[in-house]
Amino acid sequence: xxxxxxxxxxxxxxxxxxxxxxVYLPTGGPLRTEPLPEEELPASRANPWxxxxxxxxxxxxxxxxxxxxxxxxxQVQLPAAPELYLGRLDAAHGIFPDLDLTADGGLxxxxxxxxxxxxxxxxRFFIEDVGSANGTFLNGQRLTPYLPHPLHDGDELQxxxxxxKVILE
Amino acid sequence: MEIEKxxxxxxxxxxxxTGEEIKKAFRALARRYHPDVSDAPDAVERFQEIQEAYEVxxxxxxxxxxxxxxxxxxxxxxxxxxxxxxxxxxxxxxxxEEQILxxxxxxxxxxxxxxxxLPLNLCxxxxxxxxxxxxxxxxxxxxxxxxxxxxxxxxxFSVVTFSDRAEVVLxxxxxxxxTLARARLNAIRASGGTEILKxxxxxxxxxxxxxxxxxVNHIILLTDGHTYGDEEACLALAVEAxxxxxxxxxxxxxxxxxxxxxxxxxTKSGGVSAYVDSAAQVRxxxxxxxxxxxxxxxxxxxxxxxxxxxxxxxxAYKVSPYIIRLEPSQDRISLGPLEATSxxxxxxxxxxxxxxxxxHRLMQLEVTGDVIAIGRQGERLRRELWFSITENxxxxxxxxxxxxxxxxxxxxxxxxxxxxxxxxxxxxxxASEQLALVAxxxxxxxxxxxxxxxxxEAGRLARTGRLSPEGWKKLKYGTRSLTMGxxxxxx
Numbered sequence: 001x002x003x004x005x006x007x008x009x010x011x012x013x014x015x016x017x018x019x020x021x022x023v024y025l026p027t028g029g030p031l032r033t034e035p036l037p038e039e040e041l042p043a044s045r046a047n048p049w050x051x052x053x054x055x056x057x058x059x060x061x062x063x064x065x066x067x068x069x070x071x072x073x074x075q076v077q078l079p080a081a082p083e084l085y086l087g088r089l090d091a092a093h094g095i096f097p098d099l100d101l102t103a104d105g106g107l108x109x110x111x112x113x114x115x116x117x118x119x120x121x122x123x124r125f126f127i128e129d130v131g132s133a134n135g136t137f138l139n140g141q142r143l144t145p146y147l148p149h150p151l152h153d154g155d156e157l158q159x160x161x162x163x164x165k166v167i168l169e
Numbered sequence: 170m171e172i173e174k175x176x177x178x179x180x181x182x183x184x185x186x187t188g189e190e191i192k193k194a195f196r197a198l199a200r201r202y203h204p205d206v207s208d209a210p211d212a213v214e215r216f217q218e219i220q221e222a223y224e225v226x227x228x229x230x231x232x233x234x235x236x237x238x239x240x241x242x243x244x245x246x247x248x249x250x251x252x253x254x255x256x257x258x259x260x261x262x263x264x265x266e267e268q269i270l271x272x273x274x275x276x277x278x279x280x281x282x283x284x285x286x287l288p289l290n291l292c293x294x295x296x297x298x299x300x301x302x303x304x305x306x307x308x309x310x311x312x313x314x315x316x317x318x319x320x321x322x323x324x325x326f327s328v329v330t331f332s333d334r335a336e337v338v339l340x341x342x343x344x345x346x347x348t349l350a351r352a353r354l355n356a357i358r359a360s361g362g363t364e365i366l367k368x369x370x371x372x373x374x375x376x377x378x379x380x381x382x383x384x385v386n387h388i389i390l391l392t393d394g395h396t397y398g399d400e401e402a403c404l405a406l407a408v409e410a411x412x413x414x415x416x417x418x419x420x421x422x423x424x425x426x427x428x429x430x431x432x433x434x435x436t437k438s439g440g441v442s443a444y445v446d447s448a449a450q451v452r453x454x455x456x457x458x459x460x461x462x463x464x465x466x467x468x469x470x471x472x473x474x475x476x477x478x479x480x481x482x483x484x485a486y487k488v489s490p491y492i493i494r495l496e497p498s499q500d501r502i503s504l505g506p507l508e509a510t511s512x513x514x515x516x517x518x519x520x521x522x523x524x525x526x527x528x529h530r531l532m533q534l535e536v537t538g539d540v541i542a543i544g545r546q547g548e549r550l551r552r553e554l555w556f557s558i559t560e561n562x563x564x565x566x567x568x569x570x571x572x573x574x575x576x577x578x579x580x581x582x583x584x585x586x587x588x589x590x591x592x593x594x595x596x597x598x599x600a601s602e603q604l605a606l607v608a609x610x611x612x613x614x615x616x617x618x619x620x621x622x623x624x625x626e627a628g629r630l631a632r633t634g635r636l637s638p639e640g641w642k643k644l645k646y647g648t649r650s651l652t653m654g655x656x657x658x659x660x
Binding site for chain 1: 257258261262264266267268269270271520521568573576577580581583584587602605606607608609610612613615617620621624
């Protein structure tokens, strides 16, 4: 038998998708996020006080947020919602991220099941690390957990070692 | 052009020969049999034959016409149905437990067979119960006018309305006399209940009277409500209609109709069912359906499976034109019609029990169908699938991308089915979790709008323990259509 890395359900060998949670089994792995060696991650830290408030003012039309997974090349447009979670799906423990990075090499890349969240406020988007094992990086700088940072078009996010590009249009 | 002559054999080329190969073969033969150089007694005759063959086969249009005419006359041994089989693995490890193997079967018209629109023998069966009053009935009438506008000389069109009883409004209208038809349609008024059986019986009768072998004989049912007590009789009628070559498609308008019943009705008769969420869509969807019917190439496509010992079918889903669970009866799976415009494909999940190492024939497949486009019944394709079972498999090969893609969408559709089943058995919490998963998976494949609908329904379930009927139908028919053509959002 093979075990689904996301929900723990048992399947017969050769099964390609978990019938319970829909994860593609050949790219799956064990459940726990292993801490990555520090030297494999960027060292600089983002200024926790930089909130980007100065840029507010002009009422721009509503924007849509698209994320490109730079390693897998996959693109996903995120729905309009006040809060969206990024991580790895673990149905057995009731963790359902809106954007599941399992299939993009999330496990090997050190992505936590609950890794980061994106807030939307009017036309602006913010990224916040939610206590991930390997950290969230914005343009190469490590974010202080639980402190939101504004997102801009073209920003590069890194969750553990997994690199994502932010497109706002 | 004499279709009794096998021009391919005369030139010594295969039926799939390219223009270049035909030219080459012709030149070589012409040099040999030219009356000036050959002293064979039949040289002149041979040379003429070679020339005639070349003239037809070197001209693309004439070659197609020739291929077609020969196929229709049953002279060609060229296949008129084509299929492609894709398996998830070519070799399996010899292990003491059961394992899973996926097989995708894609059926299409053979390349040489160009689609020709078939005559339609169509009957629209319209629900005119009280709830159809107003916008719904008006839109249905407008849709029916549109069908009449699109009718061609060879088509016949009937309209039956029903409430507690059925009336024949139009009987076998041909291309002419459209004004009278409009007036009759216009006079339809809404009142009474919904007794689908009465309408269907009258519809089947209309189509049966004008049934032709080389035509699409079909009924389209339009309803917005439940029928009470006659479901079983309706389903029995659908099975009987199919045995006579008459298909039934069903369109449900709004959110009050019984989707499970209409799906079953359509599946049993080899038709399709669709969800029309607003009255304004009736016209577009109905027109599309009628065009799809016109492009039917073959009908009653059946897949026959014969498995080796220790091998069995776990589940089967139709993937294209849309996703639906297939119900095998013994070793036979009914796939419905093949439209020339979209391939027909199915995905089978097969359980392989422990096998001894070596090369084994694990299954035998056969596809049969009536190719109505050229009036050939009982067309047949057959193939055996062999696999190597090895003690030490040398690394898993890549699973073909088209199979993974199709299976991904079928999995999402099944998860949505499971959510519904969880709710049916009273577990709203589980259903809500399942729908949240469906939302994540829909987002994975770039289906933003459907993902949003799934999120909303998951939230609604968690709060109220119930689904909204329109949200639910949107999800069900939306996930079912995931395999339909290209979708937005892909880079």
